[in-house]
Amino acid sequence: MGFRHRNTDDEEAAGVRIGQSIRRAFLAVKEGDSPLKKIVTVEQMRAIEQAADESGLTYEKMMENAGKSIAAAILDYWPDAEGWNVTILAGPGNNGGDGLVVGHYLQEAGAKVSVYLTRERTEEDENLQRIIQHGCPITVAEKDKRHKTLRDLIVSTDLLVDSVFGTGFKPPIKGDTKNIFEFVNKVLGEDASAPYIVAVDCPSGMDCDTGEIADESLSADLTVTLAAAKPGLLRFPGAEYVGEIVVADIGIPSSQKEIATIDLEFATREGVRAWLPERPRDAHKGTFGRVIIVAGSINFPGAASLSALGAYRSGAGLVTVAVPEPIQGFLVPMIPEATWLVLPHELGVITGSAADVILEELPHCQALLLGPGFGQEQATLNFMKRLINPSAAAKQGIGFVRHEGIDEALKLPPIVIDADGLKLLAGIPDWQVHLPGQSILTPHPGEMSVMTGLSVAEIQAEREQTALDWAAQWGHVVVLKGAFTVVASPLGQATILPFATPALARAGTGDVLSGAIASFLAQGLQPYQAAILGCFIHGWSGEIAAGMIGSTAGVIAGDIAELIPAAISELGRC
Known part of the structure; x- marks a missing residue:
């Protein structure tokens, strides 16, 4: 490879311009x-x-x-x-x-x-x-x-x-x-x-x-x-x-x-600037939507707070975090702005009966995020089955005893599914037909491998085509994460994000991303737009963080979340 170069005593003046634009x-x-x-x-x-x-x-x-x-x-x-x-x-x-x-x-x-x-x-x-x-x-x-x-x-x-x-x-x-x-x-x-x-x-x-x-x-x-x-x-x-x-x-x-x-x-x-939601002066928190985030387990409690922070920093009006009871107490000080739903659990993981708690809240939210920090326990798989297909789950006896009168045509809000939620989803027959149309799935290549049966090498060799093929087959938006993230629509469109930085190669950055995407859904964007805008803001935040900290090695997920407002500001709308 050729050598990098710097031909000035004043690098900032020569064009790095971190403070002006990333x-x-x-x-x-x-x-x-x-x-x-x-x-x-x-x-x-x-x-x-x-x-x-x-x-x-x-x-x-x-x-x-x-x-x-x-x-x-x-x-x-x-x-x-x-x-x-x-x-x-x-x-x-x-x-x-x-x-x-x-x-x-x-x-x-x-x-x-x-x-x-x-x-x-x-x-x-x-x-x-x-x-x-x-x-x-x-x-x-x-x-x-x-x-x-x-x-x-x-x-x-x-x-x-x-x-x-x-x-x-x-x-x-x-x-x-x-x-x-x-x-x-x-x-x-x-x-x-x-x-x-x-x-x-x-x-x-x-x-x-x-x-x-x-x-x-x-x-x-x-x-x-x-x-x-x-x-x-x-x-x-x-x-x-x-x-x-x-x-x-x-x-x-x-x-x-x-x-x-x-x-x-x-x-x-x-291109993405035009999608930033307006922020009218007479707005109230309802103007910018409510996100419910179902996340976390005894082994991965921080995922819930990172997703919530990603959602709030991206502009959501209200974020409700639903977590197993044992982890709720110490998460509250980490994000006091959130409201909370305490979920039934087994040894700190979400159980099938928690679905009834979430289902009762769904009419009052504009976006739902599932998966960050779930773990892969059978109890949480039962929760996913009951949530996305409550009538079938009721017939199987999964969840609360109260199965009478479940609405067969229950309408779920726009959904983002991330992390362990995707792996659990892969274990549910015909899961794709029970989700709202054009739900947003955010796998990294390993999770995509679990969902499709393809090897990671096969996925990475044809990232754009893989995302397009499975988005079409599933009928949902696929966000194939990684260097140059691919967002694919079931209608045959695909957008590549122009970011490839080690600053984002950290545990928890995906949780921040899924929160940001859910936030833009709650603010009224269409799923494909919300996914692209969320990925762009997230990637740009990583670039800003690396510039401010001075090294990609020191960037952590919390830095990405905290710098989302700076990335939005750089876009010139807010």
Whole structure:
């Protein structure tokens, strides 16, 4: 992997800007743009560009738009770049052409641009001619003995633009070009003040469908991808090389059929901002909904408080926590804002008879969360059976003796099921038909394995398709957690969340997430929207926490919950 770099004595001024916006590792679009919000394969991108060309937006114009948008993204990310030394590392194809256009616009903005060509380009190349007319130094690799000029450029430049290979490339990098990349990495490793790196469309050497990437590829601080994101940018190992991803507008309208029919999307700040619930000044707690959280057991008591905190910090008006009686007393001081339901128990775990307590409260809540900290005891399985299918449970004698008059058509509120609740659910025949339509299921890969019978390796190899397939089969929203969480709708849509941080790899962070999602359900969002917004706020909170604490290693679930308001504030609505 290429080396990370820092080319300034003042890192905050150079663009980290933790206090202004959490930018690292999440997809963004420029304010005011109309983002496509799509993820497209290489083949789909070719079809999109071909259709655009046939409709009058020529390939040449798309390249011009791409270079201009990339230059604008660079200047937005690093405002001081207009005075920097910039080196364009350009290949012989279209990606290199994009890089030359970037160089043209950065030169016009005041940067000092040099170009290093991995192979000679033709004299008819109009983009190269513009660079020549600017008087920018141009070096061709085959004429640079022992890469002396390349070394001089790397050690003196502030910004290196990687535009050698584009989305059509399949690793490995070979021949003289491999030698160039190996040399660049060697020099970067020797130079403590090495330049920032921007990748054009993708880091050179990446398979943009699979995420496979060449060992010699350069690790970018910023990848400006064109028209839409590519799957490989969000798949490991390639995802380690992309830095922040920004989508550049190249002039293709989002209404174009080849784009509009694509159902795989990514979440952006601009996209989710519109879903934040309004906070009217004349509101009362009922305005923002009541969440009932059924959680916790003698061995996992803290899950209930983390979920409740996640729900409250995400804006719920009232959170009622239902827990086994032995753990209620010491949980109250942890979240005094909650109201409480004390549940029947056996040795500190929820029993089947607890379902009657919950069923009586359901008409008075707008969202129900089940599962965090349950454990997997038979008694709690009986509770789940009775709750989601009370008439059948009554006939089987599960729960209270009082079975008379149970409403066969009892309507459950919108439900989120998490953690052990999912494993218990898998033990209930036909569970999916008894839940409210488009309930939200939030498995990590291990829980997904229990629910589906697939191995974790099979799930991880095809995360998006796995989530889509089972969401459709079950008829519910699936939140497949992990690096780049996938939210899939039973209607065939899927959204990838742009967060992959070890800050979230902690016990309890999933409890916070499920509470946040339930909160947004209670505030009136549709299930698919609530799941995406909850995941986005949760992931962003993790990024903020890592920035404030100074290390992902020290972030705990409570930090994530406490920083949810900061993430919401960053979205600009509250």
